[in-house]
Amino acid sequence: MLMHTHEARLAALRKELERRGLEGFVIPISDEHLSEYVGGYAQRLAWLTGFGGSAGTVAVTKGNAAIFVDGRYTLQVRDQVDGKLYEYKSVPGDSIADWLAQNVSEGAEVGFDPWLHTQGWAKTARKRLEKAGAKLVPVESNPVDAVWEDQPEPSAAPAFLQDEALTGRSSADKRGAIAEWLKEEKLDAVVISALDSVAWLLNIRGQDVERTPVALSYLTVHGDGTADWFIAPEKVPADVAAALGNAVRIRDRREFAASLAEFKGKRVSTDPARSVAAIFDALETGGATVVPETDPAVLPKATKTEAEQAGHRAAQHRDGAAVSNFLHWLSVEAPQGKVDELSAAAKLQGFREACGDLRDLSFDTISGAGPNGAIVHYRVSEETNRTLEPNSVYLVDSGGQYPDGTTDITRTVWIGPDAPPAEVKDRYTRVLKGHIALATQTFPKGTAGSQLDSLARQFLWAAGVDYAHGTGHGVGSFLSVHEGPQRIAKPRGGQAGTEQELLPGMILSNEPGYYKTGEFGIRIENLVLVEERQIEGGEGEWLGFETLTLAPIDATLVDTDLLTEAEIAWWNTYHARVREVVAPQLEGEALEWLEEACAPL
Template identity: 70%
Template sequence: MQTHEARLDALRKQLAKDGLDGFVIPISDEHMSEYVGAYAQRLEWLTGFGGSAGTAVVLAEKAAIFVDGRYTLQVRDQVDGRLWSYESVPQTSVAAWLAQHAPGGARIGYDAWLHTRGWAQAVASALEARQATLVAVAANPVDAVWTDRPAPSPAPAVPHASEHAGMSANEKRAAVAEWLIARGLDAAVITALDSVAWLLNIRGTDVERTPVALSYVIANADGTADLFIAPEKVTPELRAHLGNAVRIHPRDRFVAGLETLKGQRVAVDPERAVAAIFLALESAGARIVTETDPVVLPKAIKNPVEQAGHRAAQTRDGAAIARFLHWVETEAPGGGGTELSAAERLHAFRAETGLLKDLSFDTISGAGPNGAVVHYRVSEETNRTLEPNSVYLVDSGGQYLDGTTDITRTVWIGPDAPPAELKDRFTRVLKGHIALARAVFPRGTTGSQLDSFARQFLWAAGLDYAHGTGHGVGSFLAVHEGPQRIAKASGGQAGTGQELLAGMILSNEPGYYRTGAYGIRIENLVLVERREIPGAEGDFLGFETLTFAPIARDLVDVALLSAEERAWLNAYHARVREVLAPQLSGADLAWLEAACAPL
């Protein structure tokens, strides 16, 4: 097997052959997806980095990898520091680094199918200071040296039933057509895989953990659509589902499809469409109008059927989590589990529901110091035993036809009592979680305005965490879904300025991480709902908690909780018991009763 050093050397030789002085390698695909198919995992193949967000730059004499605070520890574990310098985002950027390190007059290559136009413009501008240029390559040089690169998935696309979607594809296309007409537009290019899936009520298995099919859509103002998808994915069932108003073309004819838009006013989302699409439309003579993907907001606002489906999915998922937490409490104190075996056991509990389609992401199963790695991914090399008298963090989720789940629980593995510092940190995280869960706010409030609700008790002790507090969640779609999120407004993070609207689903997941020791995170999903307040001056909103699983009572320092916080936790556990008890029996039920006892 080729080493990562050999792969880097092979790429440098290919760059020299292509007349390039450097190349930029992101974790991305042609749809700007967060999670990508195996065929697009170029950064992991080249460097060994297994996170979901990162970029590398390779020059003849230097190479750097760029990650944000979620991956600060992980990148050092997985990527060879002899070969790569570690760069932190947003403290620096690819553009800033190249402005400092690119050779004078250099030609730096990039794949226009893997970056946005805004990114390309920023990097090209930064390179001007070095009299260097950014060059869109005709063929990705990584692909030239990745000799055993997997092919894109040939799996068929399948219809997503209206009983789960709650709205027909015809209705959705008509809504997009109204949106186009209202803006004087002829068409919209829909490139995000989850947008295509939601708009046409189709799903697939082309990207691990996200039920989407590799495809593009051009939605037209007359309510029709053009779907570009590999022919092997198209079944008679799919054709019947799509109907005559959706014309089907081979995926490799997408650029040709863009060329037919000459002279038309075409909406393109600059955050979700890659630079190559803008280049193709400009070359064809289309009139580009930059607009947010018209599917994004309707997809985020769950209709009543999707909301009911989420509740059903969370109910069955919570029972699987409860069975798992009981298993951990029983097996782990005797050294009877590892991170890998625990993740496998949790998967099995979910699978035993008979309705699990996939996990919604790779389970983060972090024992002891591995729990401090925010987006840790366990492997045979990093696998730790769930040791007695240690902390175990598990962040996981399932994909069901009626909903997507995401939950984090942190537990203490006895037999001794947890230390006071740990209980203090856990309780501060819990207090922040409760504060956000109980928040009531006027319409127009953004996620960035709510973020400090969850951090305030950590801040009071001089502590914080380096990730967002909440992300949107799809309906049998992406576990990380925009445009809404709850996070600090700094760092150019998308979504923090999006107003929260009734029907949106987000996570509530404050945390604390002590490097080399342990991690704490408490995560539930919440639904934004309208709140009727007597005498209210305007429309107000709050959160309905959707996730039901016990929160570790033995890690709570009750003295740090206010009377209102204690009442919230007791009421939450009473509801957990009510929802989950009918699904459990025997020792699992007895464990649940004890885990949900009032404080």
């Protein structure tokens, strides 16, 4: 009989831990590639607890259990996870290792799956538990898998080629650059386990993870530019194998762990932030000298080629038409009380499908009406679904995966018919001013994302308010919607990417926001491309942003008295560009709506 309640699942896991002699166990939302979004087979934490977020960890002991999430999920975790079974903990303030040390007895063994954690996490947790007289031990097989009776199998979908006309570089060229890097670093090989890096290097894509077009596989690249690609062989069609040629050896994914012993006596690199502890352990046990280095595909993948930039623009143009059609539909239907969060998200997806070549959404649509809009990473379900009530705020954050680009856009709209309250207009306009300040900033080469973050917050700060998320994340080319290493966020220890120099060709989001718990949320998000700028009389090299996303921003919520002439000019120029690109793709009432929505302020 299947275990239908989360209480029964937790009891079964505890029984399995007892059978193995473990007093505790740690379950992260992760897979063997440390992916942000994971396949169904790896959704262990969701199965155990019911939590639907994309980041979190559970620690289970004989008598206690706790779930650790960051500020994005403070409200969501309380809605989805039973507080009688799990304590709610917040990271980074609360430490998983500290909690375990306080909840296990002296001499206890606490298990972890080395295929789901970084080596750094394991070292820190091991040290903390040793202080308490306990021991952190790797498990050979995951105990959650032992009790998850209907666990899905990993995806069997075939990999497919990403056209070189869209990538702008051949796989051989990319691997050749890695070989040069290996030579410079005096390394024999590099082990790459991040799925988007593997896909980028081989110019392939897959269907193994929802919302991210990647194939479950590993890649080792050697000093001569050849590579071993570890993937289920039946997932490699003949055209993919032929395109890669003899320089890429296709090997069974199940051989990967054992293959690391082949590097005995060699200097091998792998990325401590993107490779699990088990990879380091296997290399070291096999006699390799392990040199921790950032995955060499990360930076070139983030700096888009001319072909990728052109593809992004084309994808944004189609996506802008889909979003504009949706916003028109919403303006007609929502004030009548006929629309709820689920039907709105479905309608938006339908418009994207109709605009051509949508392969998937780039993440689960955040469709937040009223108070649900104040939950930053809200995920609508049958249980939480709300109607978009007349005279309320609606926030929709969504995106699509197209072969030529990945989109991500947030629009906040006022559902009429009455005028919005002064407080809502004030907060919205301050968010807009921050968005414009970032969009229009020029900055010297060498500037990091952390140096730009306060531009987007300044007008909110002046009113004594802020938002608890970063201002911008990197975006891939028909790859991950959250792509490093670039980021625009407050400088904070341990936050990857905030000190990364912004380089021409990088794509980021520009998404300041404001959230009033229990009432409404506001976010305005466009994607921007870092580009070179010429400044008359300027000294040195300068950069700025090209705004890629093109869809109307709701003028109903703008308090024009708070805008400067320059900000109004930006608004008018932006909406003239929206009209220029999107109008030829619309017709009838939707086109009439667009003309009005793009009218100058």
